[in-house]
Amino acid sequence: xxxxxxxxxxxxxxxxxxxxxxxxxxxxxxxxxxxxxxxxxxxxxxxxxxxxxxxxxxxxxxxxxxxxxxxxxxxxxxxxxxxxxxxxxxxxxxxxxxxxxxxxxxxxxxxxxxxxxxxxxxxxxxxxxxxxxxxxxxxxxxxxxxxxxxxxxxxxxxxxxxxxxxxxxxxxxxxxxxxxxxxxxxxxxxxxxxxxxxxxxxxxxxxxxxxxxxxxxxxxxxxxxxxxxxxxxxxxxxxxxxxxxxxxxxxxxxxxxxxxxxxxxxxxxxxxxxxxxxxxxxxxxxxxxxxxxxxxxxxxxxxxxxxxxxxxxxxxxxxxxxxxxxxxxxx
Amino acid sequence: xxxxxxxxxxxxxxxxxxxxxxxxxxxxxxxxxxxxxxxxxxxxxxxxxxxxxxxxxxxxxxxxxxxxxxxxxxxxxxxxxxxxxxxxxxxxxxxxxxxxxxxxxxxxx
Numbered sequence: 299x300x301x302x303x304x305x306x307x308x309x310x311x312x313x314x315x316x317x318x319x320x321x322x323x324x325x326x327x328x329x330x331x332x333x334x335x336x337x338x339x340x341x342x343x344x345x346x347x348x349x350x351x352x353x354x355x356x357x358x359x360x361x362x363x364x365x366x367x368x369x370x371x372x373x374x375x376x377x378x379x380x381x382x383x384x385x386x387x388x389x390x391x392x393x394x395x396x397x398x399x400x401x402x403x404x405x406x407x408x409x410x411x412x413x414x415x416x417x418x419x420x421x422x423x424x425x426x427x428x429x430x431x432x433x434x435x436x437x438x439x440x441x442x443x444x445x446x447x448x449x450x451x452x453x454x455x456x457x458x459x460x461x462x463x464x465x466x467x468x469x470x471x472x473x474x475x476x477x478x479x480x481x482x483x484x485x486x487x488x489x490x491x492x493x494x495x496x497x498x499x500x501x502x503x504x505x506x507x508x509x510x511x512x513x514x515x516x517x518x519x520x521x522x523x524x525x526x527x528x529x530x531x532x533x534x535x536x537x538x539x540x541x542x543x544x545x546x547x548x549x550x551x552x553x554x555x556x557x558x559x560x561x562x563x564x565x566x567x568x569x570x571x572x573x574x575x576x577x578x579x580x581x582x583x584x585x586x587x588x589x590x591x592x593x594x595x596x597x598x599x600x601x602x603x604x605x606x607x608x609x610x611x612x613x614x615x616x617x618x619x620x621x622x623x624x625x626x627x628x629x
Numbered sequence: 630x631x632x633x634x635x636x637x638x639x640x641x642x643x644x645x646x647x648x649x650x651x652x653x654x655x656x657x658x659x660x661x662x663x664x665x666x667x668x669x670x671x672x673x674x675x676x677x678x679x680x681x682x683x684x685x686x687x688x689x690x691x692x693x694x695x696x697x698x699x700x701x702x703x704x705x706x707x708x709x710x711x712x713x714x715x716x717x718x719x720x721x722x723x724x725x726x727x728x729x730x731x732x733x734x735x736x737x738x
Contacts, residue, residue, distance in 0.1 A: 390692070390710055424668035424694035426647065442667040459667070466670040585712030588670065591691035592709035592716075593650045599713060 305406060309340045320358050325496045327479035333358040337379035339406040340365075343372035347413040348455070352443070353399065354420065355380040355388050363447040364420075371454070374412065378402050387468025387586065389426030391417065396428045396435075403436045407589045418443045421464060473519040476586045480515045506545065510572055513541035519586070530590070531602035532578025538573025545572065560629050563616060570613025575604035647686040651707035652695075656680045658703035665704060668694035 324333050337356045342365060351374040352363045359434030361377060378398045380388035388394035399417075403409070419427060421442045429440035444453045444463035453459055488511060495504035517538055518525075525533035554563040581598060584590040590598075623629045645654040652673070659680040666674050666681070671688040674681050674695070681703075693708025718724075 315666070324634075389694075422669060422670065424698055426691040426697075428697045429664065430700045445670060461672060464667065464670065465672055581716075582714045585710070585714055589690055590711035591689060592711045593691060594709040595713050595716060599716060599735065603717075611717045 302500040304493055306339050306341045306374075306411070307336070309365055309371070311342060311365050313362055313366050313528045317358075317362050321362070324359055325475055325478055327482040328513050331382050334382040335361045335377055337402070338375045339408065339411070340375040340377060341373075342368055342375060343369050343370060345372045347411065349373045349412065350418055351376055351408065351416070352418050353378065353413060353423070354407070355383065355385045355394050357382050357384045357388075357424075360384050362373035365448070367447045369451065374408075376402050376406065376408065376417070379458055384419050386422040386425075389423045394423050395426035396431050399427055399432055400435050403438060416437055417582060420447075421445045421459070422466075426481065435521060442476055444626075465530070468522070468587060468589065470520065473522060477516055477519055484511065484515070506568070506572060509541050509545070510538075510575040510579070513537055514576045516585060517541070517581050518576070522583075529598050530587075531577045531581040531598050531604070531606075535573050535602075535605075539569050540577030542572045545569075557629065564620065567613055567617055567620075570609050571617065574613075575608040576598075577606055645683050645686070647689075649687040650689045650691055651705075652683075652686060652689040652691065653705045654681075654683055655703045656682075658701045660701045660703075662700060664698045664700065665695040668698050670694070 308605055320333055323329060335356050335358050336541055349372050352364060352368075352372050353362050353376045356377050361375070365375060378388075378394055379402075380393045380398070383391075383393060399419075403417075415438050417432075417438050418441050423447055424442060426438060427443075432438055432440050442459070444450060444459045446463070449459070449463045488507070491507060492504050495501070495507070514534065514537075518534060521537065522530075522533070525536055527533055527536060544563065546565050549564045549568060550561070553564040556564065581595075581602060584595050584598070620629065645656065646652075661676070661680055663676060663681065666676065669689075671685060671690060672694065673683060673685045673689050675684045676682075689706065689713060691706050691708050693706055695704045696706050696708070
């Protein structure tokens with residue numbers, strides 16, 4: 299059978315200026331769903347019928363991460379249509395899945411292009427792809443490559459993934475990469491709220507909200523592995539208490555002439571109001587990690603959301619109560 | 630002696646479960662192919678003596694890769710997305726839980 303060469307698009311392992319811009323835009327959350335490459339078969343170098351075939355998603359950053367690690371290798375890249383979603387998330391919802399892989403193999407006539415029957419897939423595609431079924435339906439054996447594209451050169455030398463290559467990590471760089479998108483998502487409402495609070499003369503509340511957001515969205519991802527306790531929500535509570543310290547200090551100096559119990563309550567008030575919100579933002583960070591199970595997150599929601607609610611209501615209640623009592627000169 | 634041997638055998642054929650998550654492994658069905666070791670991103674499984682064994686049960690994040698790729702049907706796990714904002718959003722809206730980039734995305738637009 300003749301190979302329809304026009305169907306195979308030539309690509310390179312070199313990333314250009316446009317790719318770097320795409321990376322920056324994706325990380326800033328600009329045109330979130332627009333980072334796509336055309337699904338189909340690509341060739342890198344001058345592949346022959348015995349050259350390896352890699353499979354990836356049609357999210358531009360996934361495709362680029364893969365090809366940038368292939369150097370001067372001659373190979374094919376089969377890009378599945380995952381609607382611009384990365385391998386892991388697409389596998390979770392099934393679009394990087396058995397059906398799409400079978401369709402991709404058939405629509406590109408891969409069987410006529412290569413003489414072997416092995417596909418190298420990223421390990422994080424496994425929640426969507428049933429390798430035994432792919433083999434049954436297409437004759438192709440799925441070989442699970444490493445999780446990270448940067449391990450591909452080493453993997454291709456040994457054709458064996460070490461335990462280290464098979465484990466997800468969540469290094470500082472990974473954790474920091476999610477921060478700009480989170481900031482972009484809350485930037486507009488936060489700015490409006492802060493301006494409004496300052497105009498109303500409620501600077502204290504404004505600073506509190508700013509502290510909550512900075513602690514929950516910026517500091518929390520950075521300090522994640524260093525915060526004590528296991529659950530994300532409880533880690534958030536701990537961080538929230540630390541973030542409250544400046545406000546507690548201010549309350550301490552403001553209440554030196556008060557009755558001891560009034561001073562004590564005034565000092566812990568900021569922590570009661572700040573820490574539950576930091577804990578809430580921390581709990582919402584679960585979706586950015588590759589560590590939390592649905593069972594675990596459900597348990598965290600049921601265990602900590604009531605604690606957050608009670609803590610905050612107690613804090614705001616005491617705050618308002620104290621203000622009223624002071625107004626009437628009761629305390 | 631007889632009793633302990635019998636209970637030991639019963640243990641070997643019982644499914645391995647944990648309260649930490651929904652991962653359930655039936656050693657009696659395992660054919661020791663090691664597919665689960667290749668796909669698990671958290672090193673939950675290790676090769677054992679003729680059968681795979683679970684070494685980090687609590688580390689499972691319920692991605693479902695092992696169940697999908699086990700040719701012997703020895704593993705079950707109730708897989709889903711461990712994302713609090715998606716779950717809270719779904720609960721508040723009375724909708725089915727969504728995942729990243731779905732038709733009604735919780736956080737991905």
